[in-house]
Amino acid sequence: MKLLVAGGDRVDAGKTTFSVGLLAHTGARGFKPRAGNNYWFDHDDYEKATTQGRLYGKDARRLAAASPGDTSPEAINAIHRLWHPSPGPSKGLLGQTARQFVVDRVGAGRSPASSRPESHDNGVGEFVVNGTVDIPESATERLPLDAAPRVTSLPDFNDLMGAMHAEALADLREEVVAADRAVVESYGDIARPLSGFEPDAVAVVEPGRARFYDGRRYAKACEIAAGGPEEGQLEERVENVVDLIDRAGAVRLPALDSETRADPEAVADAYDHAYDALLATAFD
Known part of the structure; x- marks a missing residue:
């Protein structure tokens, strides 16, 4: 089972709090590419x-x-x-x-x-x-x-990233694929942090709510938003991707105090309705 947590807001969407609770709920391993x-x-x-x-x-x-x-x-x-x-x-x-x-x-x-x-x-x-x-x-x-x-120049940096950074991401993608249960958290409002990664289900998290999407359709929408699997030069934003597909569901997320946010088990209890809905999307 592979799950992706992406953000509907660029900053402070609540992705990490949602993700650590999801890890406690599922026993999965977390990844932040x-x-x-x-x-x-x-x-x-x-x-x-x-x-x-x-x-x-x-x-x-x-x-x-x-x-x-x-x-x-x-x-x-x-x-x-x-x-x-x-x-x-x-x-x-x-x-x-x-x-x-x-x-x-x-x-x-x-x-x-x-x-x-x-x-x-x-x-x-x-x-x-x-x-x-x-x-x-x-x-x-x-x-x-x-x-x-x-x-000292962007072309030089691009060349280096095409080697070092790409290899590190490819190595991590292999670990995600090999994991029995994995939760991958994106960054900012970027739709997918690993190229070619197809999750079973996706949670798009923002203050007050979480939306859920079928992973295969979401991955396909990422390719369309980028112009194809090899063509896109810019990172796809979440809203540009989810505009192309229907969501499988959505739930409200209550605000959590700092003590609750610091305890993954407490987050799992507070957001259990959201995690059940996400897992239902994954196994639908």
Whole structure:
């Protein structure tokens, strides 16, 4: 059983809270293929990870903690991007307004199917550095960035992502496919975080409600929204995808206090009606 949790809002949709409760409800393993945080706005999370010589975010940490067994955030999160605010009109290397890419952590070491050298099999992953910006001193002191490739142009970065990032995502996709039960959480309002991934059912979560979709139809709609399986250059937004298909159902989601949100079992109890509806969609 493979389930996808996507967001109807770009920020604070409630995906991770919904996902950790779903993990408790189903006993599945959680995955967060792509994630990121901001050196300024998420500084506590940045400090927590980098003081360990690592780079991950709170979403992957929560999913890993709610998954069965001893799972690290890096093991379920193929790519983590560190951003920094970017004052002024410049859009930076990736063309983003108000923020600039600083460092990527790619993978978590070499998987059995990977051809990467054993020197990268460290459980922490490899790093890519933006050579056009100043890197925070704490990052250079705490993370193994000395030997990391530095990119200074978008074409160079695209070439590198076509190798390193694509391989890390492909490795993670193999783990998702091999898992007996998996919950994959997307990022922002991106429709699918793994190319070619076809879930059994999809939950689109936003404040106050969750909508449910047949996984096969959702995957097909992603291809149509992108112009085909190989043609799309831009990431498909959730609303552009779900506009193409009928939903299988929808439920209201109650607001949860911070104590409940911190306990996956408590979230599972509060949202059990939503999880039952999602599973009914998967097995319909």
